[in-house]
Amino acid sequence: MTRWTVAVFEFQRYFKWKQELVSVGLMLLTVGIMSVWPAIKGWVDQDYKVALVSELAAPKVPGYAISQIRPDATDNARAGLGEVWDLLVLVDGAELKLVAQKSASWQDKLTPELQRWLQQQLIAGLPLDPAQKAVVQRLPKAEFEFLQQDNREESKQQKLLGGGILILLSVGVFSGFGFMFTAITSEKQQRVTEQLLTLITPSQWIDGKILGISLFCLKTMLTTGLFAFVVMQAIRMMSGKDLFALPLQPLPIVLTLVFVALGLLLINSFMAGFAATIDDPNHSSRSVVMFLPSLPLFLVFSAMDNTEGALMQFLSWFPLTSYAAMPMRLASTSVAWWEWLGALLVLLAFLYWARAAAARIFELGIRMYGKEPDWSELLRSFFLSSGKAIR
Structure with a gap:
C-alpha cells in the first residue's frame, strides 16, 4: 500500500484538473473553429x-x-x-x-x-x-499484384499510425526524464530524504516514483495523441477531405498499450536510479547520461521504413527497444502471436531485473550527500545483489 501512496502522490504532483479541463476546452474550441473555417474562409476571401x-x-x-x-x-x-x-x-x-x-x-x-x-x-x-x-x-500505368490480400491505402495509414506511436513515445520518454530528474534531485537538495527514509524503504520509494510518473507520462501521451488526432481531422475538414479513420483492431491496441506502459516503467526505472546518484544537477557531468533512453527510439526510427525487415524483427525482441519496435510492427504489419508473446515475456523478465538493479542504485545514491558515487560503486550496485553491493 505504501508504494501506491507514493505512486498516487507522484501522479497527483503533476496532474492538475484545471489544466486538463483547459486543455479539453481548447481542444473543443479548436474543433469548432476548424469545422466552420471553410465557410469563414470562403466568406472572407474573394x-x-x-x-x-x-x-x-x-x-x-x-x-x-x-x-x-x-x-x-x-x-x-x-x-x-x-x-x-x-x-x-x-x-x-x-x-x-x-x-x-x-x-x-x-x-x-x-x-x-x-x-x-x-x-x-x-x-x-x-x-x-x-x-x-x-x-x-498519360503516365504509364503501374499495377501491383499481391499473392496475399492487401490494401495499399490501409498500409499507408498503418505506417502513419506507427510513426505517430513513435512520436508519442518520445513525448512520454522526455516527459519522464524531466519529471523524474526534477523530483529526485530537488528532494535531495531540500534534504527531505531523511524524513522519508524513516517512513518507507528505498524500494517502496522508487517503486512509487516509477509507477506514479509512468502513469502521468502515459496520460500525457494519450492526451497529446488525442489532441493531434483532433487537429489532423480538423485540417482535413478544412481542406474538404474525408475524415481519417485509424486502421485499429482491439488486440493490437491492447498490446501497444501494454508494451508502451512496460517501456515507460523500464525507462523511468533507469532514470530514477541514476538521478539519485546526481548530487548537484547544475554542476554534475552525469546529467547527459540520462538522455541515453532516447537512443532506442532513434534505433527504431532508423528502421521504421522496413517494418518487415530483419533489423526491426530483432529490435522488437530486444528488451531495450521492443517497447517501441513491437508497437511499430503491430501497427504496420501482421505479427504472429508467438512473436509478440515471446517479446512480451522477455520484456517483463528484463523489467523485473532492471527495476531491482535500479532500486540498488537508488538506495546507494539517495543516501549520499556532498559527493556522487564513483562508477565502480555504480557498477557493483547494478550487477550485484543488495548485500554484496553495500559491502
Whole structure:
C-alpha cells in the first residue's frame, strides 16, 4: 500500500484538473473553429482577378477569376494592377510571363496550375492523332499484384499510425526524464530524504516514483495523441477531405498499450536510479547520461521504413527497444502471436531485473550527500545483489 501512496502522490504532483479541463476546452474550441473555417474562409476571401492575354481557352482554377482580354488591352491591364486586376498573365509561345504589383503567396499556388494548363494546350496543338496525344498526356500505368490480400491505402495509414506511436513515445520518454530528474534531485537538495527514509524503504520509494510518473507520462501521451488526432481531422475538414479513420483492431491496441506502459516503467526505472546518484544537477557531468533512453527510439526510427525487415524483427525482441519496435510492427504489419508473446515475456523478465538493479542504485545514491558515487560503486550496485553491493 505504501508504494501506491507514493505512486498516487507522484501522479497527483503533476496532474492538475484545471489544466486538463483547459486543455479539453481548447481542444473543443479548436474543433469548432476548424469545422466552420471553410465557410469563414470562403466568406472572407474573394477570388483573385487574373487577366489572361491569350487566344487559348482560359483555365478554371478554384479561387481565381481568370478573364481573357485582347492583346491591345494589355497596357490598360498593366496600369490597373493592384486596383482592377491582381495578376496579368502573358502567353508567349511556350512561355508564361506573370506580372503583379507585388509578390504574394497565392501566386505560388496559381503558377503550377497555369503551367499545367499551357502544357495541355501545347500538347493539344501538336500534329498527333488522338491515340498519340493520350500516350503523351498519360503516365504509364503501374499495377501491383499481391499473392496475399492487401490494401495499399490501409498500409499507408498503418505506417502513419506507427510513426505517430513513435512520436508519442518520445513525448512520454522526455516527459519522464524531466519529471523524474526534477523530483529526485530537488528532494535531495531540500534534504527531505531523511524524513522519508524513516517512513518507507528505498524500494517502496522508487517503486512509487516509477509507477506514479509512468502513469502521468502515459496520460500525457494519450492526451497529446488525442489532441493531434483532433487537429489532423480538423485540417482535413478544412481542406474538404474525408475524415481519417485509424486502421485499429482491439488486440493490437491492447498490446501497444501494454508494451508502451512496460517501456515507460523500464525507462523511468533507469532514470530514477541514476538521478539519485546526481548530487548537484547544475554542476554534475552525469546529467547527459540520462538522455541515453532516447537512443532506442532513434534505433527504431532508423528502421521504421522496413517494418518487415530483419533489423526491426530483432529490435522488437530486444528488451531495450521492443517497447517501441513491437508497437511499430503491430501497427504496420501482421505479427504472429508467438512473436509478440515471446517479446512480451522477455520484456517483463528484463523489467523485473532492471527495476531491482535500479532500486540498488537508488538506495546507494539517495543516501549520499556532498559527493556522487564513483562508477565502480555504480557498477557493483547494478550487477550485484543488495548485500554484496553495500559491502
